[in-house]
Amino acid sequence: MAYWTRMELGLTPLIQIEGATVFRGATLVFENLSLTIAQRCNVAILGPNGSGKTTLLKVLMREIYPVAKTHSVVRILGESRTNIWNLRSQFGVVSSDLQYSYAEQAMGFETVLSGFHGSVGVWGHQDFTQKEREQAKAVLMQLGIHKLADREYGSLSTGQQRRLLLARCLVNNPQHLLLDEPTSGLDLAGTFEYLATMRSLLKAGRTLLLITHNLNEIPPEIDRLILLKEGRIVADDTKSVVLTEKNLTDLYEQPVKLVVKDGWYQAIPG
Numbered sequence: 001m002a003y004w005t006r007m008e009l010g011l012t013p014l015i016q017i018e019g020a021t022v023f024r025g026a027t028l029v030f031e032n033l034s035l036t037i038a039q040r041c042n043v044a045i046l047g048p049n050g051s052g053k054t055t056l057l058k059v060l061m062r063e064i065y066p067v068a069k070t071h072s073v074v075r076i077l078g079e080s081r082t083n084i085w086n087l088r089s090q091f092g093v094v095s096s097d098l099q100y101s102y103a104e105q106a107m108g109f110e111t112v113l114s115g116f117h118g119s120v121g122v123w124g125h126q127d128f129t130q131k132e133r134e135q136a137k138a139v140l141m142q143l144g145i146h147k148l149a150d151r152e153y154g155s156l157s158t159g160q161q162r163r164l165l166l167a168r169c170l171v172n173n174p175q176h177l178l179l180d181e182p183t184s185g186l187d188l189a190g191t192f193e194y195l196a197t198m199r200s201l202l203k204a205g206r207t208l209l210l211i212t213h214n215l216n217e218i219p220p221e222i223d224r225l226i227l228l229k230e231g232r233i234v235a236d237d238t239k240s241v242v243l244t245e246k247n248l249t250d251l252y253e254q255p256v257k258l259v260v261k262d263g264w265y266q267a268i269p270g
């Protein structure tokens, strides 16, 4: 039995999906997908474009529902009908979808505040307490981006927007971070800064579910690695067992060579 399965004994799984069949429009993305993720385990799901990664995130966040079937379940921390607001405050989600759809005219500080309501931008009817404002400021300081508070979201670089959205999800002090291709579109400095922030959050006890097609952004702290191909899990084990040249060559249908250093992985053409 894999160690994360043992670890989960006595603890409710963070995520439990059984027999989920999911369509997006007319596309069948998952057929009978089953996946259990324990609490306190850092997991990365790696798969090529179109393999279903973002769809999985949307299923977890209850933006998309599987086809109703007798034996299918999607449970988060043991609950199949979690209140969406509770769910979204327990999970800090940052995705490029959110980045692109976020309100251009929102100010940086408002962007962070909007995390309390899980909204895009802030609205006249939303009141924020002094405590919430202080918390938003504290997170901006923590991430070293307090200077972005007075800038318009739409005027910021991809990296600055991404960090603001990370701050936005951190105001709720979520235990679990759910990041979808967090460094895509960032330059080297932006990527390294983002990875450093991610690692300091992990050191502070948060757990990470990372969804990516990019080996470079998998931090050494990731324990378990799942390979997703065309909506199917084709490998699932400890990171060092799964990340082999053979598995990656099969996954991407391209010859892949691996470079491993200091717990980081990099793919080069085989």
Ligand SMILES: Nc1ncnc2c1ncn2[C@@H]1O[C@H](COP(=O)(O)OP(=O)(O)O)[C@@H](O)[C@H]1O
Binding pocket: 024, 025, 026, 027, 029, 047, 048, 049, 050, 051, 052, 053, 054, 055, 056
């Ligand atoms: N809104 C949509 N309507 C129809 N099909 C979609 C939609 N979004 C994604 N798909 C399809 O679902 C599959 C999985 O997509 P997605 O979950 O976005 O993959 P990934 O995040 O791994 O790149 C792809 O075949 C994609 O074309």
Ligand SMILES: [Mg+2]
Binding pocket: 053, 054, 055, 180
């Ligand atoms: Mg995606």
